[in-house]
Structure formats: C-alpha cells, structure tokens
Amino acid sequence: MAPTNTSRRGAVRPVDKFDQRRDELAESALTTLGAMGYARASLREIANNSTFSHGVVHYYFQDKLELVIYSVRYYKARCVTRYDSVVSDSTTADDLVDAFAAKLTETIREEAPMHRLWYDLRTQSMFEDQLRGAVTEIDHTLQDMIWRVVSRYAELDGRPVSVDPVVAYGMLDGLFQQALLGYLSGHPTALDSLAVRVRKVMPLLLA
Amino acid sequence: MAPTNTSRRGAVRPVDKFDQRRDELAESALTTLGAMGYARASLREIANNSTFSHGVVHYYFQDKLELVIYSVRYYKARCVTRYDSVVSDSTTADDLVDAFAAKLTETIREEAPMHRLWYDLRTQSMFEDQLRGAVTEIDHTLQDMIWRVVSRYAELDGRPVSVDPVVAYGMLDGLFQQALLGYLSGHPTALDSLAVRVRKVMPLLLA
DNA sequence: GCCTCGGCTTGACACTTGTCAAGAGAAACC
DNA sequence: GGTTTCTCTTGACAAGTGTCAAGCCGAGGC
Numbered sequence: 001m002a003p004t005n006t007s008r009r010g011a012v013r014p015v016d017k018f019d020q021r022r023d024e025l026a027e028s029a030l031t032t033l034g035a036m037g038y039a040r041a042s043l044r045e046i047a048n049n050s051t052f053s054h055g056v057v058h059y060y061f062q063d064k065l066e067l068v069i070y071s072v073r074y075y076k077a078r079c080v081t082r083y084d085s086v087v088s089d090s091t092t093a094d095d096l097v098d099a100f101a102a103k104l105t106e107t108i109r110e111e112a113p114m115h116r117l118w119y120d121l122r123t124q125s126m127f128e129d130q131l132r133g134a135v136t137e138i139d140h141t142l143q144d145m146i147w148r149v150v151s152r153y154a155e156l157d158g159r160p161v162s163v164d165p166v167v168a169y170g171m172l173d174g175l176f177q178q179a180l181l182g183y184l185s186g187h188p189t190a191l192d193s194l195a196v197r198v199r200k201v202m203p204l205l206l207a
Numbered sequence: 208m209a210p211t212n213t214s215r216r217g218a219v220r221p222v223d224k225f226d227q228r229r230d231e232l233a234e235s236a237l238t239t240l241g242a243m244g245y246a247r248a249s250l251r252e253i254a255n256n257s258t259f260s261h262g263v264v265h266y267y268f269q270d271k272l273e274l275v276i277y278s279v280r281y282y283k284a285r286c287v288t289r290y291d292s293v294v295s296d297s298t299t300a301d302d303l304v305d306a307f308a309a310k311l312t313e314t315i316r317e318e319a320p321m322h323r324l325w326y327d328l329r330t331q332s333m334f335e336d337q338l339r340g341a342v343t344e345i346d347h348t349l350q351d352m353i354w355r356v357v358s359r360y361a362e363l364d365g366r367p368v369s370v371d372p373v374v375a376y377g378m379l380d381g382l383f384q385q386a387l388l389g390y391l392s393g394h395p396t397a398l399d400s401l402a403v404r405v406r407k408v409m410p411l412l413l414a
Numbered sequence: 415g416c417c418t419c420g421g422c423t424t425g426a427c428a429c430t431t432g433t434c435a436a437g438a439g440a441a442a443c444c
Numbered sequence: 445g446g447t448t449t450c451t452c453t454t455g456a457c458a459a460g461t462g463t464c465a466a467g468c469c470g471a472g473g474c
Contacts, residue, residue, distance in 0.1 A: 036334065037331065037333075037334040038246075039245075039246030039247075039331075040246075040334070116330070116333040116334065119330050119333070120330050120331075120333070120334070122388070123323070123326050123327050123330045124244065124246075124327075125388070126244075126323040126326070126327070126387070126388060126391050127243065127244040127247070127323065127327070132392055136392065139388075162411070163407060163408070163411075166385065166400075166404070167382065167404050167407065167408060169385075170378075170381040170382040170384075170385040170404075171377075171378040171381050171382065171408070172381070173381045173385075174377040174378050174379070174380045174381020174382070174384070175374065175377040175378065175381070177377075177381070178373065178376075178377040178380075180333070181329070181332070181333060184333050185339055185343065193373075197373070197374050197377070200370060200374065201370070201374060201378070204369075204370075204411045204412075205411075
C-alpha cells in the first residue's frame with residue numbers, strides 16, 4: 001500500500017523520498033504531456049518516458065488527473081519567477097520593455113511544449129470541472145507575474161497604469177498565445193513579430 | 208458506397224441531398240463537441256445526438272477529423288457576420304463600442320459551448336498538424352471580422368487605428384477568452400466585466 | 415414482379431485506455 | 445535470520461475508441 005494519500009508519507013523514512021518520486025514522475029509526465037497534449041498522453045506513455053513501469057503511477061497518485069495537476073503546478077511554480085530579473089534589473093522603461101519582450105520570445109523558443117500544455121489544460125478546464133480549481137489558481141499567479149512587470153514599467157516611466165491587472169494579463173496573454181501558435185505552425189517571423197507587438201502595446205497600458 | 212468523396216455528389220439525385228445530410232450531422236456533432244470537447248466526443252455519442260446510427264458517419268465523412276473540421280467550418284461560416292450590424296448600424300463611436308460590447312457578452316451567454324469548442328480546436332492544432340490548416344483559415348476570418356469593427360470605430364471617432372489587425376484581434380481575443388472561462392466557471396460578473404473592459408480597451412487602440 | 419442501387423443499420427474488428435489486484439524483490443527493523 | 449514494510453512490476457479487467465464489412469430496406473427502372 002502507498003502511504004496515506006492526501007496526507008503525505010506515513011513512514012519515518014528520509015523525509016521526502018515520496019515527494020521526490022512524485023517530482024520524478026511529474027518530470028516525465030510533463031515531457032509526455034507537452035509532446036502529445038492532455039487527451040492523448042496515456043499513463044503508459046508517461047511511464048515509458050520514465051524509469052518506472054506503468055503501474056507505479058497509481059502508487060504515487062490517486063488517478064491521472066492528480067498526476068497532471070501535480071505536474072503542471074510543479075512546472076508553473078518554477079516559472080512564475082521568470083520575469084523577476086526583468087523587473088529587478090531594468091533601469092529605464094525602455095530597457096524593461098526590451099528585456100520583457102526578449103524573455104517572452106525566449107520562453108516560447110525554449111519551452112513551447114510546456115506553454116501549449118498550459119493552454120491545453122486551461123481550455124480543458126472549460127469542459128472539466130475537476131481541472132478548474134488548479135487552473136484558476138495558476139492563472140492568478142501568472143496574472144500577478146505580469147502585473148509585477150507592468151507596474152514596474154509604469155513606475156520607471158513615471159506614468160500610472162491605465163488598466164487593471166486582469167486586462168493587462170488578458171491582452172498580453174492573447175498576444176502570447178497568438179505568437180505561440182504561429183511559432184508552432186512554423187511561421188518563422190512569429191517571435192520577432194511578438195517582440196515588436198509587445199513594444200507597441202506596452203505604452204498603451206499607461207495613462 | 209458513398210458518392211465520390213472530395214468531389215461532391217456523383218448521382219443525378221436532388222442536387223444536394225448529400226450535403227444536406229452532412230450539415231445535419233454537423234449540427235449534431237457541434238452539440239456533442241460543444242458539450243464534451245474534441246477529445247471526449249466519440250462518434251457514437253455524436254450519432255446518438257442525431258437521428259442516425261453510429262455507422263453513418265463514415266458514409267458521409269472519411270474520418271472523425273473531417274467531420275469535426277467540416278462542423279466547425281459550418282458553424283464559423285454563420286458567425287463571422289455576427290458583428291456586421293454593429294458596424295453598419297452604429298452612428299457614433301460610443302454607440303459602436305456599446306453595441307460591440309453587448310454582442311460580445313450576448314454570444315458568450317448564448318453560445319458558450321461553441322466558443323469553448325473553438326478554443327479547444329485551436330489549442331489542439333498546436334499538437335495536431337492536421338487541424339492546423341482549417342484553424343488558421345478560420346482564425347483569419349475572425350481576425351478580419353474584428354478588424355471591420357475596429358476600423359469602423361476609428362472612422363467614427365475620426366482618429367486612425369494605432370495597432371495592426373493582428374494585435375487588435377489578439378488583445379480582444381485574450382479578453383474574450385478570459386471572460387468565457389470566467390463565465391463557465393460560474394463567476395456571475397464575468398460578462399459585465401468584459402463589457403466594461405472592452406469599453407476601456409477600445410480607445411487604447413486609436414492613436 | 416424482379417432487379418438494382420443508394421441510404422442506412424448492425425455487429426464486429428483490433429486496439430487503447432485508466433485502473434487495480436497479486437505478487438516479487440529489497441530494504442528496515444526486531 | 446526472520447518478519448514486516450515499502451517499492452515496484454506484471455498481468456489482467458472492463459470499458460470505450462475509430463473503423464469498416466456485410467447486409468437490410470425501400471424506392472425507381474424495366
């Protein structure tokens with residue numbers, strides 16, 4: 001039997017061997033989910049991309065959904081700090097916009113599968129109630145992340161922001177999604193276009 | 208055997224009995240796809256929501272993908288004219304924005320399942336190449352639809368638009384998607400918030 | 415009446431899916 | 445050393461999938 005499930009580890013053992021295995025599985029799950037999408041990524045395929053066999057998933061997770069949610073949370077937790085350096089290192093408003101645009105395009109180039117997985121899950125949450133909680137929570141942390149950038153930008157520019165955090169996030173997320181789709185479709189200028197558009201749009205957010 | 212497939216109807220019969228059945232099936236498919244999403248909507252379930260049996264799908268369509276693409280095209284073809292009255296009937300810039308915002312919220316209220324299906328397919332096209340062609344094409348017609356609204360808005364206001372069609376569509380689509388998710392999550396103020404936000408954002412698009 | 419043929423249903427196929435029970439192997443503990 | 449506990453593998457299950465072949469049924473032509 002697995003350690004009692006919701007309350008982690010029932011044993012005295014090295015504190016988080018259990019959590020460590022969960023993270024290991026999450027890593028493999030992310031690879032597979034990012035490659036195939038939520039619907040097509042089977043537990044067997046996920047296990048194939050790990051050092052374990054397919055049965056082990058139910059030892060560490062109650063079901064597929066718990067694994068998926070755990071994995072995405074695991075990933076997004078690392079990523080909400082992605083633009084912190086943009087906020088802390090920029091000394092002028094223009095610098096900040098450039099650094100922000102550069103980071104946006106960089107993360108598409110380097111982690112496109114993870115981003116499409118995120119959009120996949122967010123869209124699936126429109127159909128499956130069970131996903132909604134985790135999605136909403138992650139969406140908020142992303143919104144906060146964007147808001148830190150935008151409000152720092154306003155600070156450096158000396159003008160107040162003219163939109164609320166929701167609008168700022170919604171607009172930029174729309175552009176990001178567009179660029180991601182273009183990039184995955186093999187459109188070569190998608191990333192450069194995104195950078196240009198972000199530079200164009202950011203000033204519109206200030207009063 | 209079905210009439211030769213890509214070139215429609217091989218018989219002398221009432222010209223488009225064949226196409227009529229395809230549309231009938233598309234209608235049922237849209238109901239099911241909007242309720243369950245692309246991945247979970249099986250052909251048997253789609254046929255159950257129609258007057259036919261599950262085998263008939265392969266009589267009128269080559270495979271599931273062809274049915275899905277046909278269905279979404281069928282739906283979106285009716286819907287790209289949704290805002291035409293906004294463009295033609297508004298006499299002032301403010302009127303136009305109000306009418307636009309009203310239509311946006313109305314279509315979420317009345318056709319939320321269709322919209323989430325669209326976002327589902329667009330996201331799936333990030334994973335499945337076969338979907339990409341149809342998605343790209345529909346996306347462009349939606350972009351044009353939005354552009355007609357925005358450029359008429361600029362005309363009425365007497366100021367030029369300061370962003371290109373892609374940016375205008377990307378931004379507004381981001382807000383729309385956000386509102387749709389909020390609405391489906393049961394957040395009661397999602398639609399009113401969208402209207403407020405659209406009224407706030409539209410002026411930002413003008414120079 | 416008989417035959418043909420388009421339209422549709424039925425039933426089956428091969429396969430994949432999430433899930434779980436049974437048990438092997440090793441480590442931990444007395 | 446023996447026993448218990450943890451970790452993991454194997455193999456099976458029932459359910460569901462897209463697909464398609466075989467055949468039923470009724471209308472039209474002769």
